[in-house]
Amino acid sequence: MNSAQIEIQLIASLVAIACAIPGTFLVLRKMAMISDAISHSILPGIVIGFFITQDLNSPLLILLAAFTGIITVVLVEYIQKTGLVKEDTAIGLVFPALFSIGVILIAKNANDVHLDVDAVLLGELAFAPFDRLFIGGTDVGPKSLWIIGSILAITIGLLLAFFKELKLSTFDKGLAASLGFSPAIIHYGLMSVASVTTVGAFDAVGAILVVALMIAPAATAYLLTTDLKKMLWLAVSFGVLSAISGYWFAHWLDASIAGSITTMLGFIFLIVFLFAPSKGIIAVMYREKQQRIEVSLLTFLLHLKNHTEERERHVNHLQEHINWQKVRAKTVLDLALKNNMIVLNKNIVSLTEKGDTFTSKAIDYIITNEDAQIEDMKADFFLFRG
Amino acid sequence: MKNKTEENINDSEPNKETPAYSGVLAVKVDDLTVAYNYKPVLWDIDLEIPEGVLMAIVGPNGAGKSTLIKSILSILKPIAGSVTIYGKPYDKQRKLVAYVPQKGSVDWDFPTTALDVVMMGTYGSLGWIKRPRQKEKKAALEALEKVGMLAFKSRQISQLSGGQQQRIFLARALVQNASIYFMDEPFQGVDATTEIAIINILKELRKAGKTVIVVHHDLQTVPEYFDWVTFLNVKKIATGPVKDIFNDDNLTKTYGINYKVSIQE
Numbered sequence: 001m002n003s004a005q006i007e008i009q010l011i012a013s014l015v016a017i018a019c020a021i022p023g024t025f026l027v028l029r030k031m032a033m034i035s036d037a038i039s040h041s042i043l044p045g046i047v048i049g050f051f052i053t054q055d056l057n058s059p060l061l062i063l064l065a066a067f068t069g070i071i072t073v074v075l076v077e078y079i080q081k082t083g084l085v086k087e088d089t090a091i092g093l094v095f096p097a098l099f100s101i102g103v104i105l106i107a108k109n110a111n112d113v114h115l116d117v118d119a120v121l122l123g124e125l126a127f128a129p130f131d132r133l134f135i136g137g138t139d140v141g142p143k144s145l146w147i148i149g150s151i152l153a154i155t156i157g158l159l160l161a162f163f164k165e166l167k168l169s170t171f172d173k174g175l176a177a178s179l180g181f182s183p184a185i186i187h188y189g190l191m192s193v194a195s196v197t198t199v200g201a202f203d204a205v206g207a208i209l210v211v212a213l214m215i216a217p218a219a220t221a222y223l224l225t226t227d228l229k230k231m232l233w234l235a236v237s238f239g240v241l242s243a244i245s246g247y248w249f250a251h252w253l254d255a256s257i258a259g260s261i262t263t264m265l266g267f268i269f270l271i272v273f274l275f276a277p278s279k280g281i282i283a284v285m286y287r288e289k290q291q292r293i294e295v296s297l298l299t300f301l302l303h304l305k306n307h308t309e310e311r312e313r314h315v316n317h318l319q320e321h322i323n324w325q326k327v328r329a330k331t332v333l334d335l336a337l338k339n340n341m342i343v344l345n346k347n348i349v350s351l352t353e354k355g356d357t358f359t360s361k362a363i364d365y366i367i368t369n370e371d372a373q374i375e376d377m378k379a380d381f382f383l384f385r386g
Numbered sequence: 387m388k389n390k391t392e393e394n395i396n397d398s399e400p401n402k403e404t405p406a407y408s409g410v411l412a413v414k415v416d417d418l419t420v421a422y423n424y425k426p427v428l429w430d431i432d433l434e435i436p437e438g439v440l441m442a443i444v445g446p447n448g449a450g451k452s453t454l455i456k457s458i459l460s461i462l463k464p465i466a467g468s469v470t471i472y473g474k475p476y477d478k479q480r481k482l483v484a485y486v487p488q489k490g491s492v493d494w495d496f497p498t499t500a501l502d503v504v505m506m507g508t509y510g511s512l513g514w515i516k517r518p519r520q521k522e523k524k525a526a527l528e529a530l531e532k533v534g535m536l537a538f539k540s541r542q543i544s545q546l547s548g549g550q551q552q553r554i555f556l557a558r559a560l561v562q563n564a565s566i567y568f569m570d571e572p573f574q575g576v577d578a579t580t581e582i583a584i585i586n587i588l589k590e591l592r593k594a595g596k597t598v599i600v601v602h603h604d605l606q607t608v609p610e611y612f613d614w615v616t617f618l619n620v621k622k623i624a625t626g627p628v629k630d631i632f633n634d635d636n637l638t639k640t641y642g643i644n645y646k647v648s649i650q651e
Contacts, residue, residue: 028493028496028497079548083423122528129432164515166507166513167498167506168509170496171492171493171498171503171506172491172492172506172610174456174461174487174491175485175487175506175558177459178459178460178461178483178485178510179480179509179510180477180480180510180513226497226544227497227498227500227544228496228497228498230497307587365590368577375647386548
């Protein structure tokens with residue numbers, strides 16, 4: 001690895017971390033689309049800032065762009081508050097308008113400078129190491145690295161200081177307000193961080209990847225944990241993992257770095273979406289199958305409890321009485337035997353003491369509408385699950 | 387239906403005792419008007435809530451019950467009127483007040499545990515930036531124990547039943563150790579056991595001299611649970627001791643139809 005490669009990976013990783021932090025809160029606040037809006041509508045801010053300073057890395061440009069980001073949020077909320085259109089429609093109205101102003105400004109005025117629509121959409125991560133920062137004549141590294149590094153430092157500082165407030169106002173706005181933590185201040189604080197981060201990441205990865213870096217790692221982490229702190233750590237890790245693996249994927253394919261990172265983000269999400277231990281599609285399907293069998297088991301046990309006559313409890317009669325197919329009847333019978341809920345004597349099924357207690361309790365819970373308790377009870381009674 | 391029995395409920399007939407009414411006003415609302423988009427939802431409300439009462443706010447859907455609570459707590463901005471808590475504006479008295487929002491107002495899939503939600507009740511006394519420590523955790527655990535949810539402290543909140551979630555909300559208010567408790571429909575969607583558990587805790591709070599104000603839907607249980615009641619339907623219809631004003635006349639005025647609720651003696 002040469003130093004430019006290391007620098008690119010470092011920049012991509014810092015961008016990923018800086019995006020994952022506000023992204024986690026945006027996902028939890030169901031505001032993922034707002035980051036899309038911000039990432040596009042900061043364009044006129046960037047263009048105007050660029051005309052004034054002639055420098056893509058000027059702090060003024062970052063401030064102007066962040067300001068446009070806030071304007072986007074305010075406009076969306078204003079339009080939504082009129083009650084004439086819904087929030088998603090308001091977002092769809094505001095950001096294309098602002099974005100198109102930016103596109104026209106670029107096309108009209110910036111034809112001969114280093115700012116074009118492609119770069120804006122996809123970023124120029126590969127060129128980032130060429131634009132260097134000199135302090136007193138010494139080369140201290142790429143400018144993008146310093147910019148995103150500073151933004152990340154501020155983001156982490158704010159997160160550490162206001163973690164409690166962010167968590168509270170994200171979970172329960174009403175309580176936050178009544179306790180004196182103004183949800184509006186926290187909301188606009190978060191929006192400012194998201195805007196500034198977007199601007200800082202913009203130059204490196206472009207408008208589309210910024211959205212992916214904010215939303216995908218957080219959405220992936222959400223499927224894996226039930227703890228906010230862990231969710232933040234996971235989101236950050238997935239972001240960095242995608243950034244680095246994406247870089248090497250691009251290197252191998254000789255393709256766009258931004259595109260490859262986004263592909264990796266999508267790939268990691270897909271894997272987790274399928275295989276996450278409790279929220280993943282496969283786990284959910286498995287659990288549903290298990291529950292179907294266990295409900296059948298309960299039905300079977302209730303039948304045994306209701307019928308003392310031997311005719312009703314004969315193995316062969318079960319099929320026609322409960323109206324199950326052979327395979328299902330056998331699965332349920334086996335499960336009941338394995339859990340010592342029943343005994344078989346000359347093909348006559350009877351409840352054991354354990355099976356009887358289990359069934360009585362289950363009936364109680366069903367009658368009193370506390371079905372949820374049955375799940376807890378299964379843990380106590382079952383040696384084997386369905 | 388609910389199959390509670392009298393012996394399940396501590397001192398089940400509050401309307402026969404003298405309320406702990408000391409003459410001090412816990413909450414005073416003057417000329418409060420609140421509007422959404424120019425349509426008043428609360429109109430010129432004057433309300434005095436004495437210290438130490440367990441009060442129900444009743445009224446039909448859209449009567450402004452939740453709005454009244456939210457306006458008292460400065461969550462909503464009224465277009466006219468003022469609110470004082472023990473004689474001072476709410477901003478100065480936050481620490482005296484605890485609030486239980488409607489259960490449906492939050493996302494229960496939020497990645498957090500029961501204990502963590504209860505800890506949120508301590509944030510108000512901590513103020514900005516300061517983090518909760520051992521002391522706050524201990525208080526939260528005690529509150530969980532009080533509502534019978536200690537065993538569920540590490541449970542993710544989406545894994546709790548509706549009744550358990552409501553108890554968590556109640557514990558979060560208890561941990562604030564306030565003087566006045568506002569609760570928005572704490573009995574909505576809870577099972578009978580939880581309802582009894584909650585009302586017993588509310589009665590304990592009143593015994594300890596706290597003021598408890600509850601938005602309530604089930605008119606049948608008003609005389610059994612509460613000693614004070616406010617009838618609300620955009621305007622205030624009546625407020626006072628249940629035994630004096632909980633009658634068919636006020637119910638009809640509030641609900642607009644000929645209402646008959648016989649009060650069991």
